[in-house]
Amino acid sequence: MFFRLIIARLVDLIFVLVSVSVVVFFMIRLIPGDAVAIMLGANTEVTPERMAGLRARLGLDQPVVQQYLAWIDAALSGDFGTSLWTGRPVLDEIAVHVWPTLQLTLLSLLIGAGLAVPAGCLMAELRGRLADAIMRVATVVGLTIPSFWLGIVMILVIAALAPSVQALGYVAFSDDPLDNVARLLLPAVTLALPILANLSRLLRSAMLDALTQDYIRTARAKGATERSVVYVHALRNALIPFVTSVGIMTGYLLGGAIVVEQVFAIPGLGRLILGAIAERNYPLLQATILLVTCGFVVVNFVVDMLYLAIDPRVRA
Amino acid sequence: MVRNALRSIMVAGALALPVHAASAQTLELGIDQSPAGLDPHIVTAFSSFMVVNGTIYEGLTAIDKDLRIGPGLAESWTVSPDGKTYVFRLRRGVTFHNGAPMEAADVVASLKRTLAKEIASPLATRLAAVESIAASDAQTAEVKLKEPSAPLLTSLATIAIVPRAFESDKDSLQRQPVGTGPFKFKEWQPNSFIVLARHEGYWRQSLPKLDGVKFNIVPESATRQVGLASGQYAMLPNIDAATALQLKGKPNLRLQETLELAYSLIGLNVSKPPFNDPRVREAVNLALDRQEIIQAALFGAGVPGGPLSPALRDWAVDVNEFPCYGRNPAKAMELLKAAGHAQPIAVTMTVLPRQDIKDIAQVVQQQLNKAGFRVELKTPELGQFIQDWRNSNFDLFASTNAGSPDPDDYFYRTFRTGGSTNVFKYSNPEIDSLLDTARATVDAAARKASYAKVQRVLACEGPVVHLAYAQLFSALRGNVQGFEIIANRSLSSLVSVSVAR
Numbered sequence: 059m060f061f062r063l064i065i066a067r068l069v070d071l072i073f074v075l076v077s078v079s080v081v082v083f084f085m086i087r088l089i090p091g092d093a094v095a096i097m098l099g100a101n102t103e104v105t106p107e108r109m110a111g112l113r114a115r116l117g118l119d120q121p122v123v124q125q126y127l128a129w130i131d132a133a134l135s136g137d138f139g140t141s142l143w144t145g146r147p148v149l150d151e152i153a154v155h156v157w158p159t160l161q162l163t164l165l166s167l168l169i170g171a172g173l174a175v176p177a178g179c180l181m182a183e184l185r186g187r188l189a190d191a192i193m194r195v196a197t198v199v200g201l202t203i204p205s206f207w208l209g210i211v212m213i214l215v216i217a218a219l220a221p222s223v224q225a226l227g228y229v230a231f232s233d234d235p236l237d238n239v240a241r242l243l244l245p246a247v248t249l250a251l252p253i254l255a256n257l258s259r260l261l262r263s264a265m266l267d268a269l270t271q272d273y274i275r276t277a278r279a280k281g282a283t284e285r286s287v288v289y290v291h292a293l294r295n296a297l298i299p300f301v302t303s304v305g306i307m308t309g310y311l312l313g314g315a316i317v318v319e320q321v322f323a324i325p326g327l328g329r330l331i332l333g334a335i336a337e338r339n340y341p342l343l344q345a346t347i348l349l350v351t352c353g354f355v356v357v358n359f360v361v362d363m364l365y366l367a368i369d370p371r372v373r374a
Numbered sequence: 375m376v377r378n379a380l381r382s383i384m385v386a387g388a389l390a391l392p393v394h395a396a397s398a399q400t401l402e403l404g405i406d407q408s409p410a411g412l413d414p415h416i417v418t419a420f421s422s423f424m425v426v427n428g429t430i431y432e433g434l435t436a437i438d439k440d441l442r443i444g445p446g447l448a449e450s451w452t453v454s455p456d457g458k459t460y461v462f463r464l465r466r467g468v469t470f471h472n473g474a475p476m477e478a479a480d481v482v483a484s485l486k487r488t489l490a491k492e493i494a495s496p497l498a499t500r501l502a503a504v505e506s507i508a509a510s511d512a513q514t515a516e517v518k519l520k521e522p523s524a525p526l527l528t529s530l531a532t533i534a535i536v537p538r539a540f541e542s543d544k545d546s547l548q549r550q551p552v553g554t555g556p557f558k559f560k561e562w563q564p565n566s567f568i569v570l571a572r573h574e575g576y577w578r579q580s581l582p583k584l585d586g587v588k589f590n591i592v593p594e595s596a597t598r599q600v601g602l603a604s605g606q607y608a609m610l611p612n613i614d615a616a617t618a619l620q621l622k623g624k625p626n627l628r629l630q631e632t633l634e635l636a637y638s639l640i641g642l643n644v645s646k647p648p649f650n651d652p653r654v655r656e657a658v659n660l661a662l663d664r665q666e667i668i669q670a671a672l673f674g675a676g677v678p679g680g681p682l683s684p685a686l687r688d689w690a691v692d693v694n695e696f697p698c699y700g701r702n703p704a705k706a707m708e709l710l711k712a713a714g715h716a717q718p719i720a721v722t723m724t725v726l727p728r729q730d731i732k733d734i735a736q737v738v739q740q741q742l743n744k745a746g747f748r749v750e751l752k753t754p755e756l757g758q759f760i761q762d763w764r765n766s767n768f769d770l771f772a773s774t775n776a777g778s779p780d781p782d783d784y785f786y787r788t789f790r791t792g793g794s795t796n797v798f799k800y801s802n803p804e805i806d807s808l809l810d811t812a813r814a815t816v817d818a819a820a821r822k823a824s825y826a827k828v829q830r831v832l833a834c835e836g837p838v839v840h841l842a843y844a845q846l847f848s849a850l851r852g853n854v855q856g857f858e859i860i861a862n863r864s865l866s867s868l869v870s871v872s873v874a875r
Contacts, residue, residue, distance in 0.1 A: 089758075092757075213597060226597055325565035333408065
């Protein structure tokens with residue numbers, strides 16, 4: 059069972075990666091204005107010969123299909139090329155940007171999903187009461203506040219309350235672990251709030267669903283306490299849609315949180331991708347999208363594994 | 375277990391918050407954009423220029439805060455009577471960041487690198503007149519021209535001198551710049567920061583005063599402002615009026631301002647109706663109220679401009695001398711009628727996707743619509759805009775242009791028949807001959823007379839309707855001393871900046 063799943067996922071991964079590589083490669087070239095045009099900008103003195111020269115220098119003068127074959131050939135042997143702009147190896151650029159994104163993903167999931175479990179259960183337990191209604195309104199607020207606004211407000215509030223705090227930018231974990239986490243807290247909370255709102259609503263309705271099932275009545279009949287009915291019997295079943303949802307969110311978070319990265323000046327994958335699109339930095343964009351795709355597929359695989367752990371029926 | 379770990383991380387984070395102010399003698403700057411590379415011969419965008427010009431790199435000549443040309447790495451120079459041979463005496467005791475002394479061979483290599491086909495430098499055309507470059511001895515470089523070129527000294531200020539070894543190395547400088555400037559490159563974390571450190575062997579005695587400069591790349595304007603207000607950044611260089619207004623009057627902050635070299639403009643395609651008729655172009659000028667544009671879109675921080683920035687005091691003709699600069703919609707409509715166009719004339723204006731230009735375009739649209747036009751705005755993505763611009767695929771467009779300290783740089787390529795950025799397809803034999811003459815004239819007064827004529831012609835019937843020159847601001851913490859804002863956005867005065875404790 060386990061091995062079949064792994065093999066199925068591997069086949070998925072290869073299929074997805076190949077199609078994504080083709081789509082990304084040709085799509086970005088469909089955007090008008092190539093890297094050379096952007097590099098030279100408007101209003102610099104440029105002759106057609108200079109443009110052709112620069113294009114040749116970057117290898118953009120070849121037919122597109124040929125460019126793709128050359129790229130995929132090199133990529134298969136682990137060479138993803140160099141950034142058109144800085145000349146650095148693409149993998150180096152990605153390596154720098156992947157850590158902030160991984161940390162931010164982990165931290166915001168810990169906060170968001172971690173708090174969503176007790177919050178969702180509490181709302182289910184208090185269903186119909188005033189406290190439940192207030193919490194539900196709060197989740198709607200949490201879902202609808204745009205993160206760029208929330209981020210800026212948090213920065214302003216911190217600046218007003220504690221002007222000496224240096225909350226902006228990113229410090230590598232290896233340079234200063236405490237400062238690293240300190241500076242990631244605000245952006246992680248900004249990211250976590252909609253996650254918390256979304257997941258706790260989801261968990262609440264899944265719990266309400268579960269609480270009407272026969273086995274809950276049985277549990278109550280055998281004398282289980284209300285607490286154990288909610289947190290053990292019902293929660294375990296309600297976790298399946300929850301885990302699916304966390305999986306999808308993780309996939310998105312791993313692709314970088316552009317808005318939050320912009321606001322807090324964090325050098326994550328979101329800004330890398332956005333910059334690569336704006337600059338028409340083809341090799342960088344292709345490799346980054348492939349990596350993010352890989353992340354998505356791997357997360358899906360992990361979610362499948364979690365189903366196995368949560369739901370015995372899947373194991374059969 | 376997990377919860378405990380989480381708790382200790384949070385506590386640790388909370389404890390870490392109030393610690394350390396930045397080390398006092400590294401100047402922290404907040405800038406909005408990652409540079410697209412640091413090779414001064416390849417990337418000329420503002421985002422790169424600001425980081426490298428006068429900080430990492432220097433040229434043979436230098437531009438001071440009044441935009442005048444003075445000695446740089448060349449201590450002095452002589453020009454032959456026919457204006458075709460320049461001999462530069464190089465400064466002694468200049469070393470590169472790699473420790474090697476700067477000699478004439480490096481100057482020769484740098485100019486050749488700029489001209490080389492493999493490097494494909496956009497600056498190459500600034501040296502188009504150069505016939506040969508040679509080192510007479512270690513301290514003397516000789517540049518021979520095909521024809522006299524008055525703007526040469528200005529152009530040389532923008533061409534960085536790099537070690538000779540890079541002449542054939544096209545890639546390394548992009549990420550590992552080496553120059554002679556007061557600061558040497560230390561580290562670049564893409565999308566995060568660029569750190570420069572003091573160049574111990576700098577040729578000017580006891581400069582720079584700072585130990586280093588850190589450019590923090592912070593894309594969000596509100597974040598930069600908070601960072602400055604809270605003291606995390608000591609300076610926001612080259613910001614626009616909208617940002618400056620929000621920082622005005624905050625405690626411990628100072629603003630410096632200067633009139634910008636860059637300007638906003640409306641470009642007209644003269645290769646097709648309606649703008650092929652000079653009367654229609656004059657009508658556009660008459661339809662506009664530049665003061666209103668400045669009030670509405672630039673927060674009042676700017677001045678109406680002609681073809682040259684009023685910041686170029688030696689060159690610019692006063693806008694009050696241009697007859698078409700007072701608003702007169704009735705006369706504009708008369709001209710349109712005389713040109714044989716049924717009103718309103720429907721045209722599409724392509725707008726550069728930048729906030730200030732979008733604001734300006736909307737005001738222009740309203741003003742033109744009241745004077746016989748029906749303007750539709752189109753704001754494409756930047757790459758599309760550049761492509762349309764380069765292919766002359768527009769009726770009219772709204773954009774901005776960097777400007778240059780020497781009139782030739784802008785005028786010749788933009789308004790000369792067949793000029794490399796003459797996307798308007800403008801051709802006027804009178805202008806052509808004036809530009810040719812002015813380029814070959816070394817006498818300043820004679821050049822000035824030629825360019826004054828050029829400005830008078832271009833102001834009303836040229837293919838470019840010049841709108842306004844904005845104020846450029848830099849915001850500094852109160853304890854930052856010695857900085858001087860320069861209209862071309864160079865941060866070369868960082869060399870004399872210090873931070874009081």
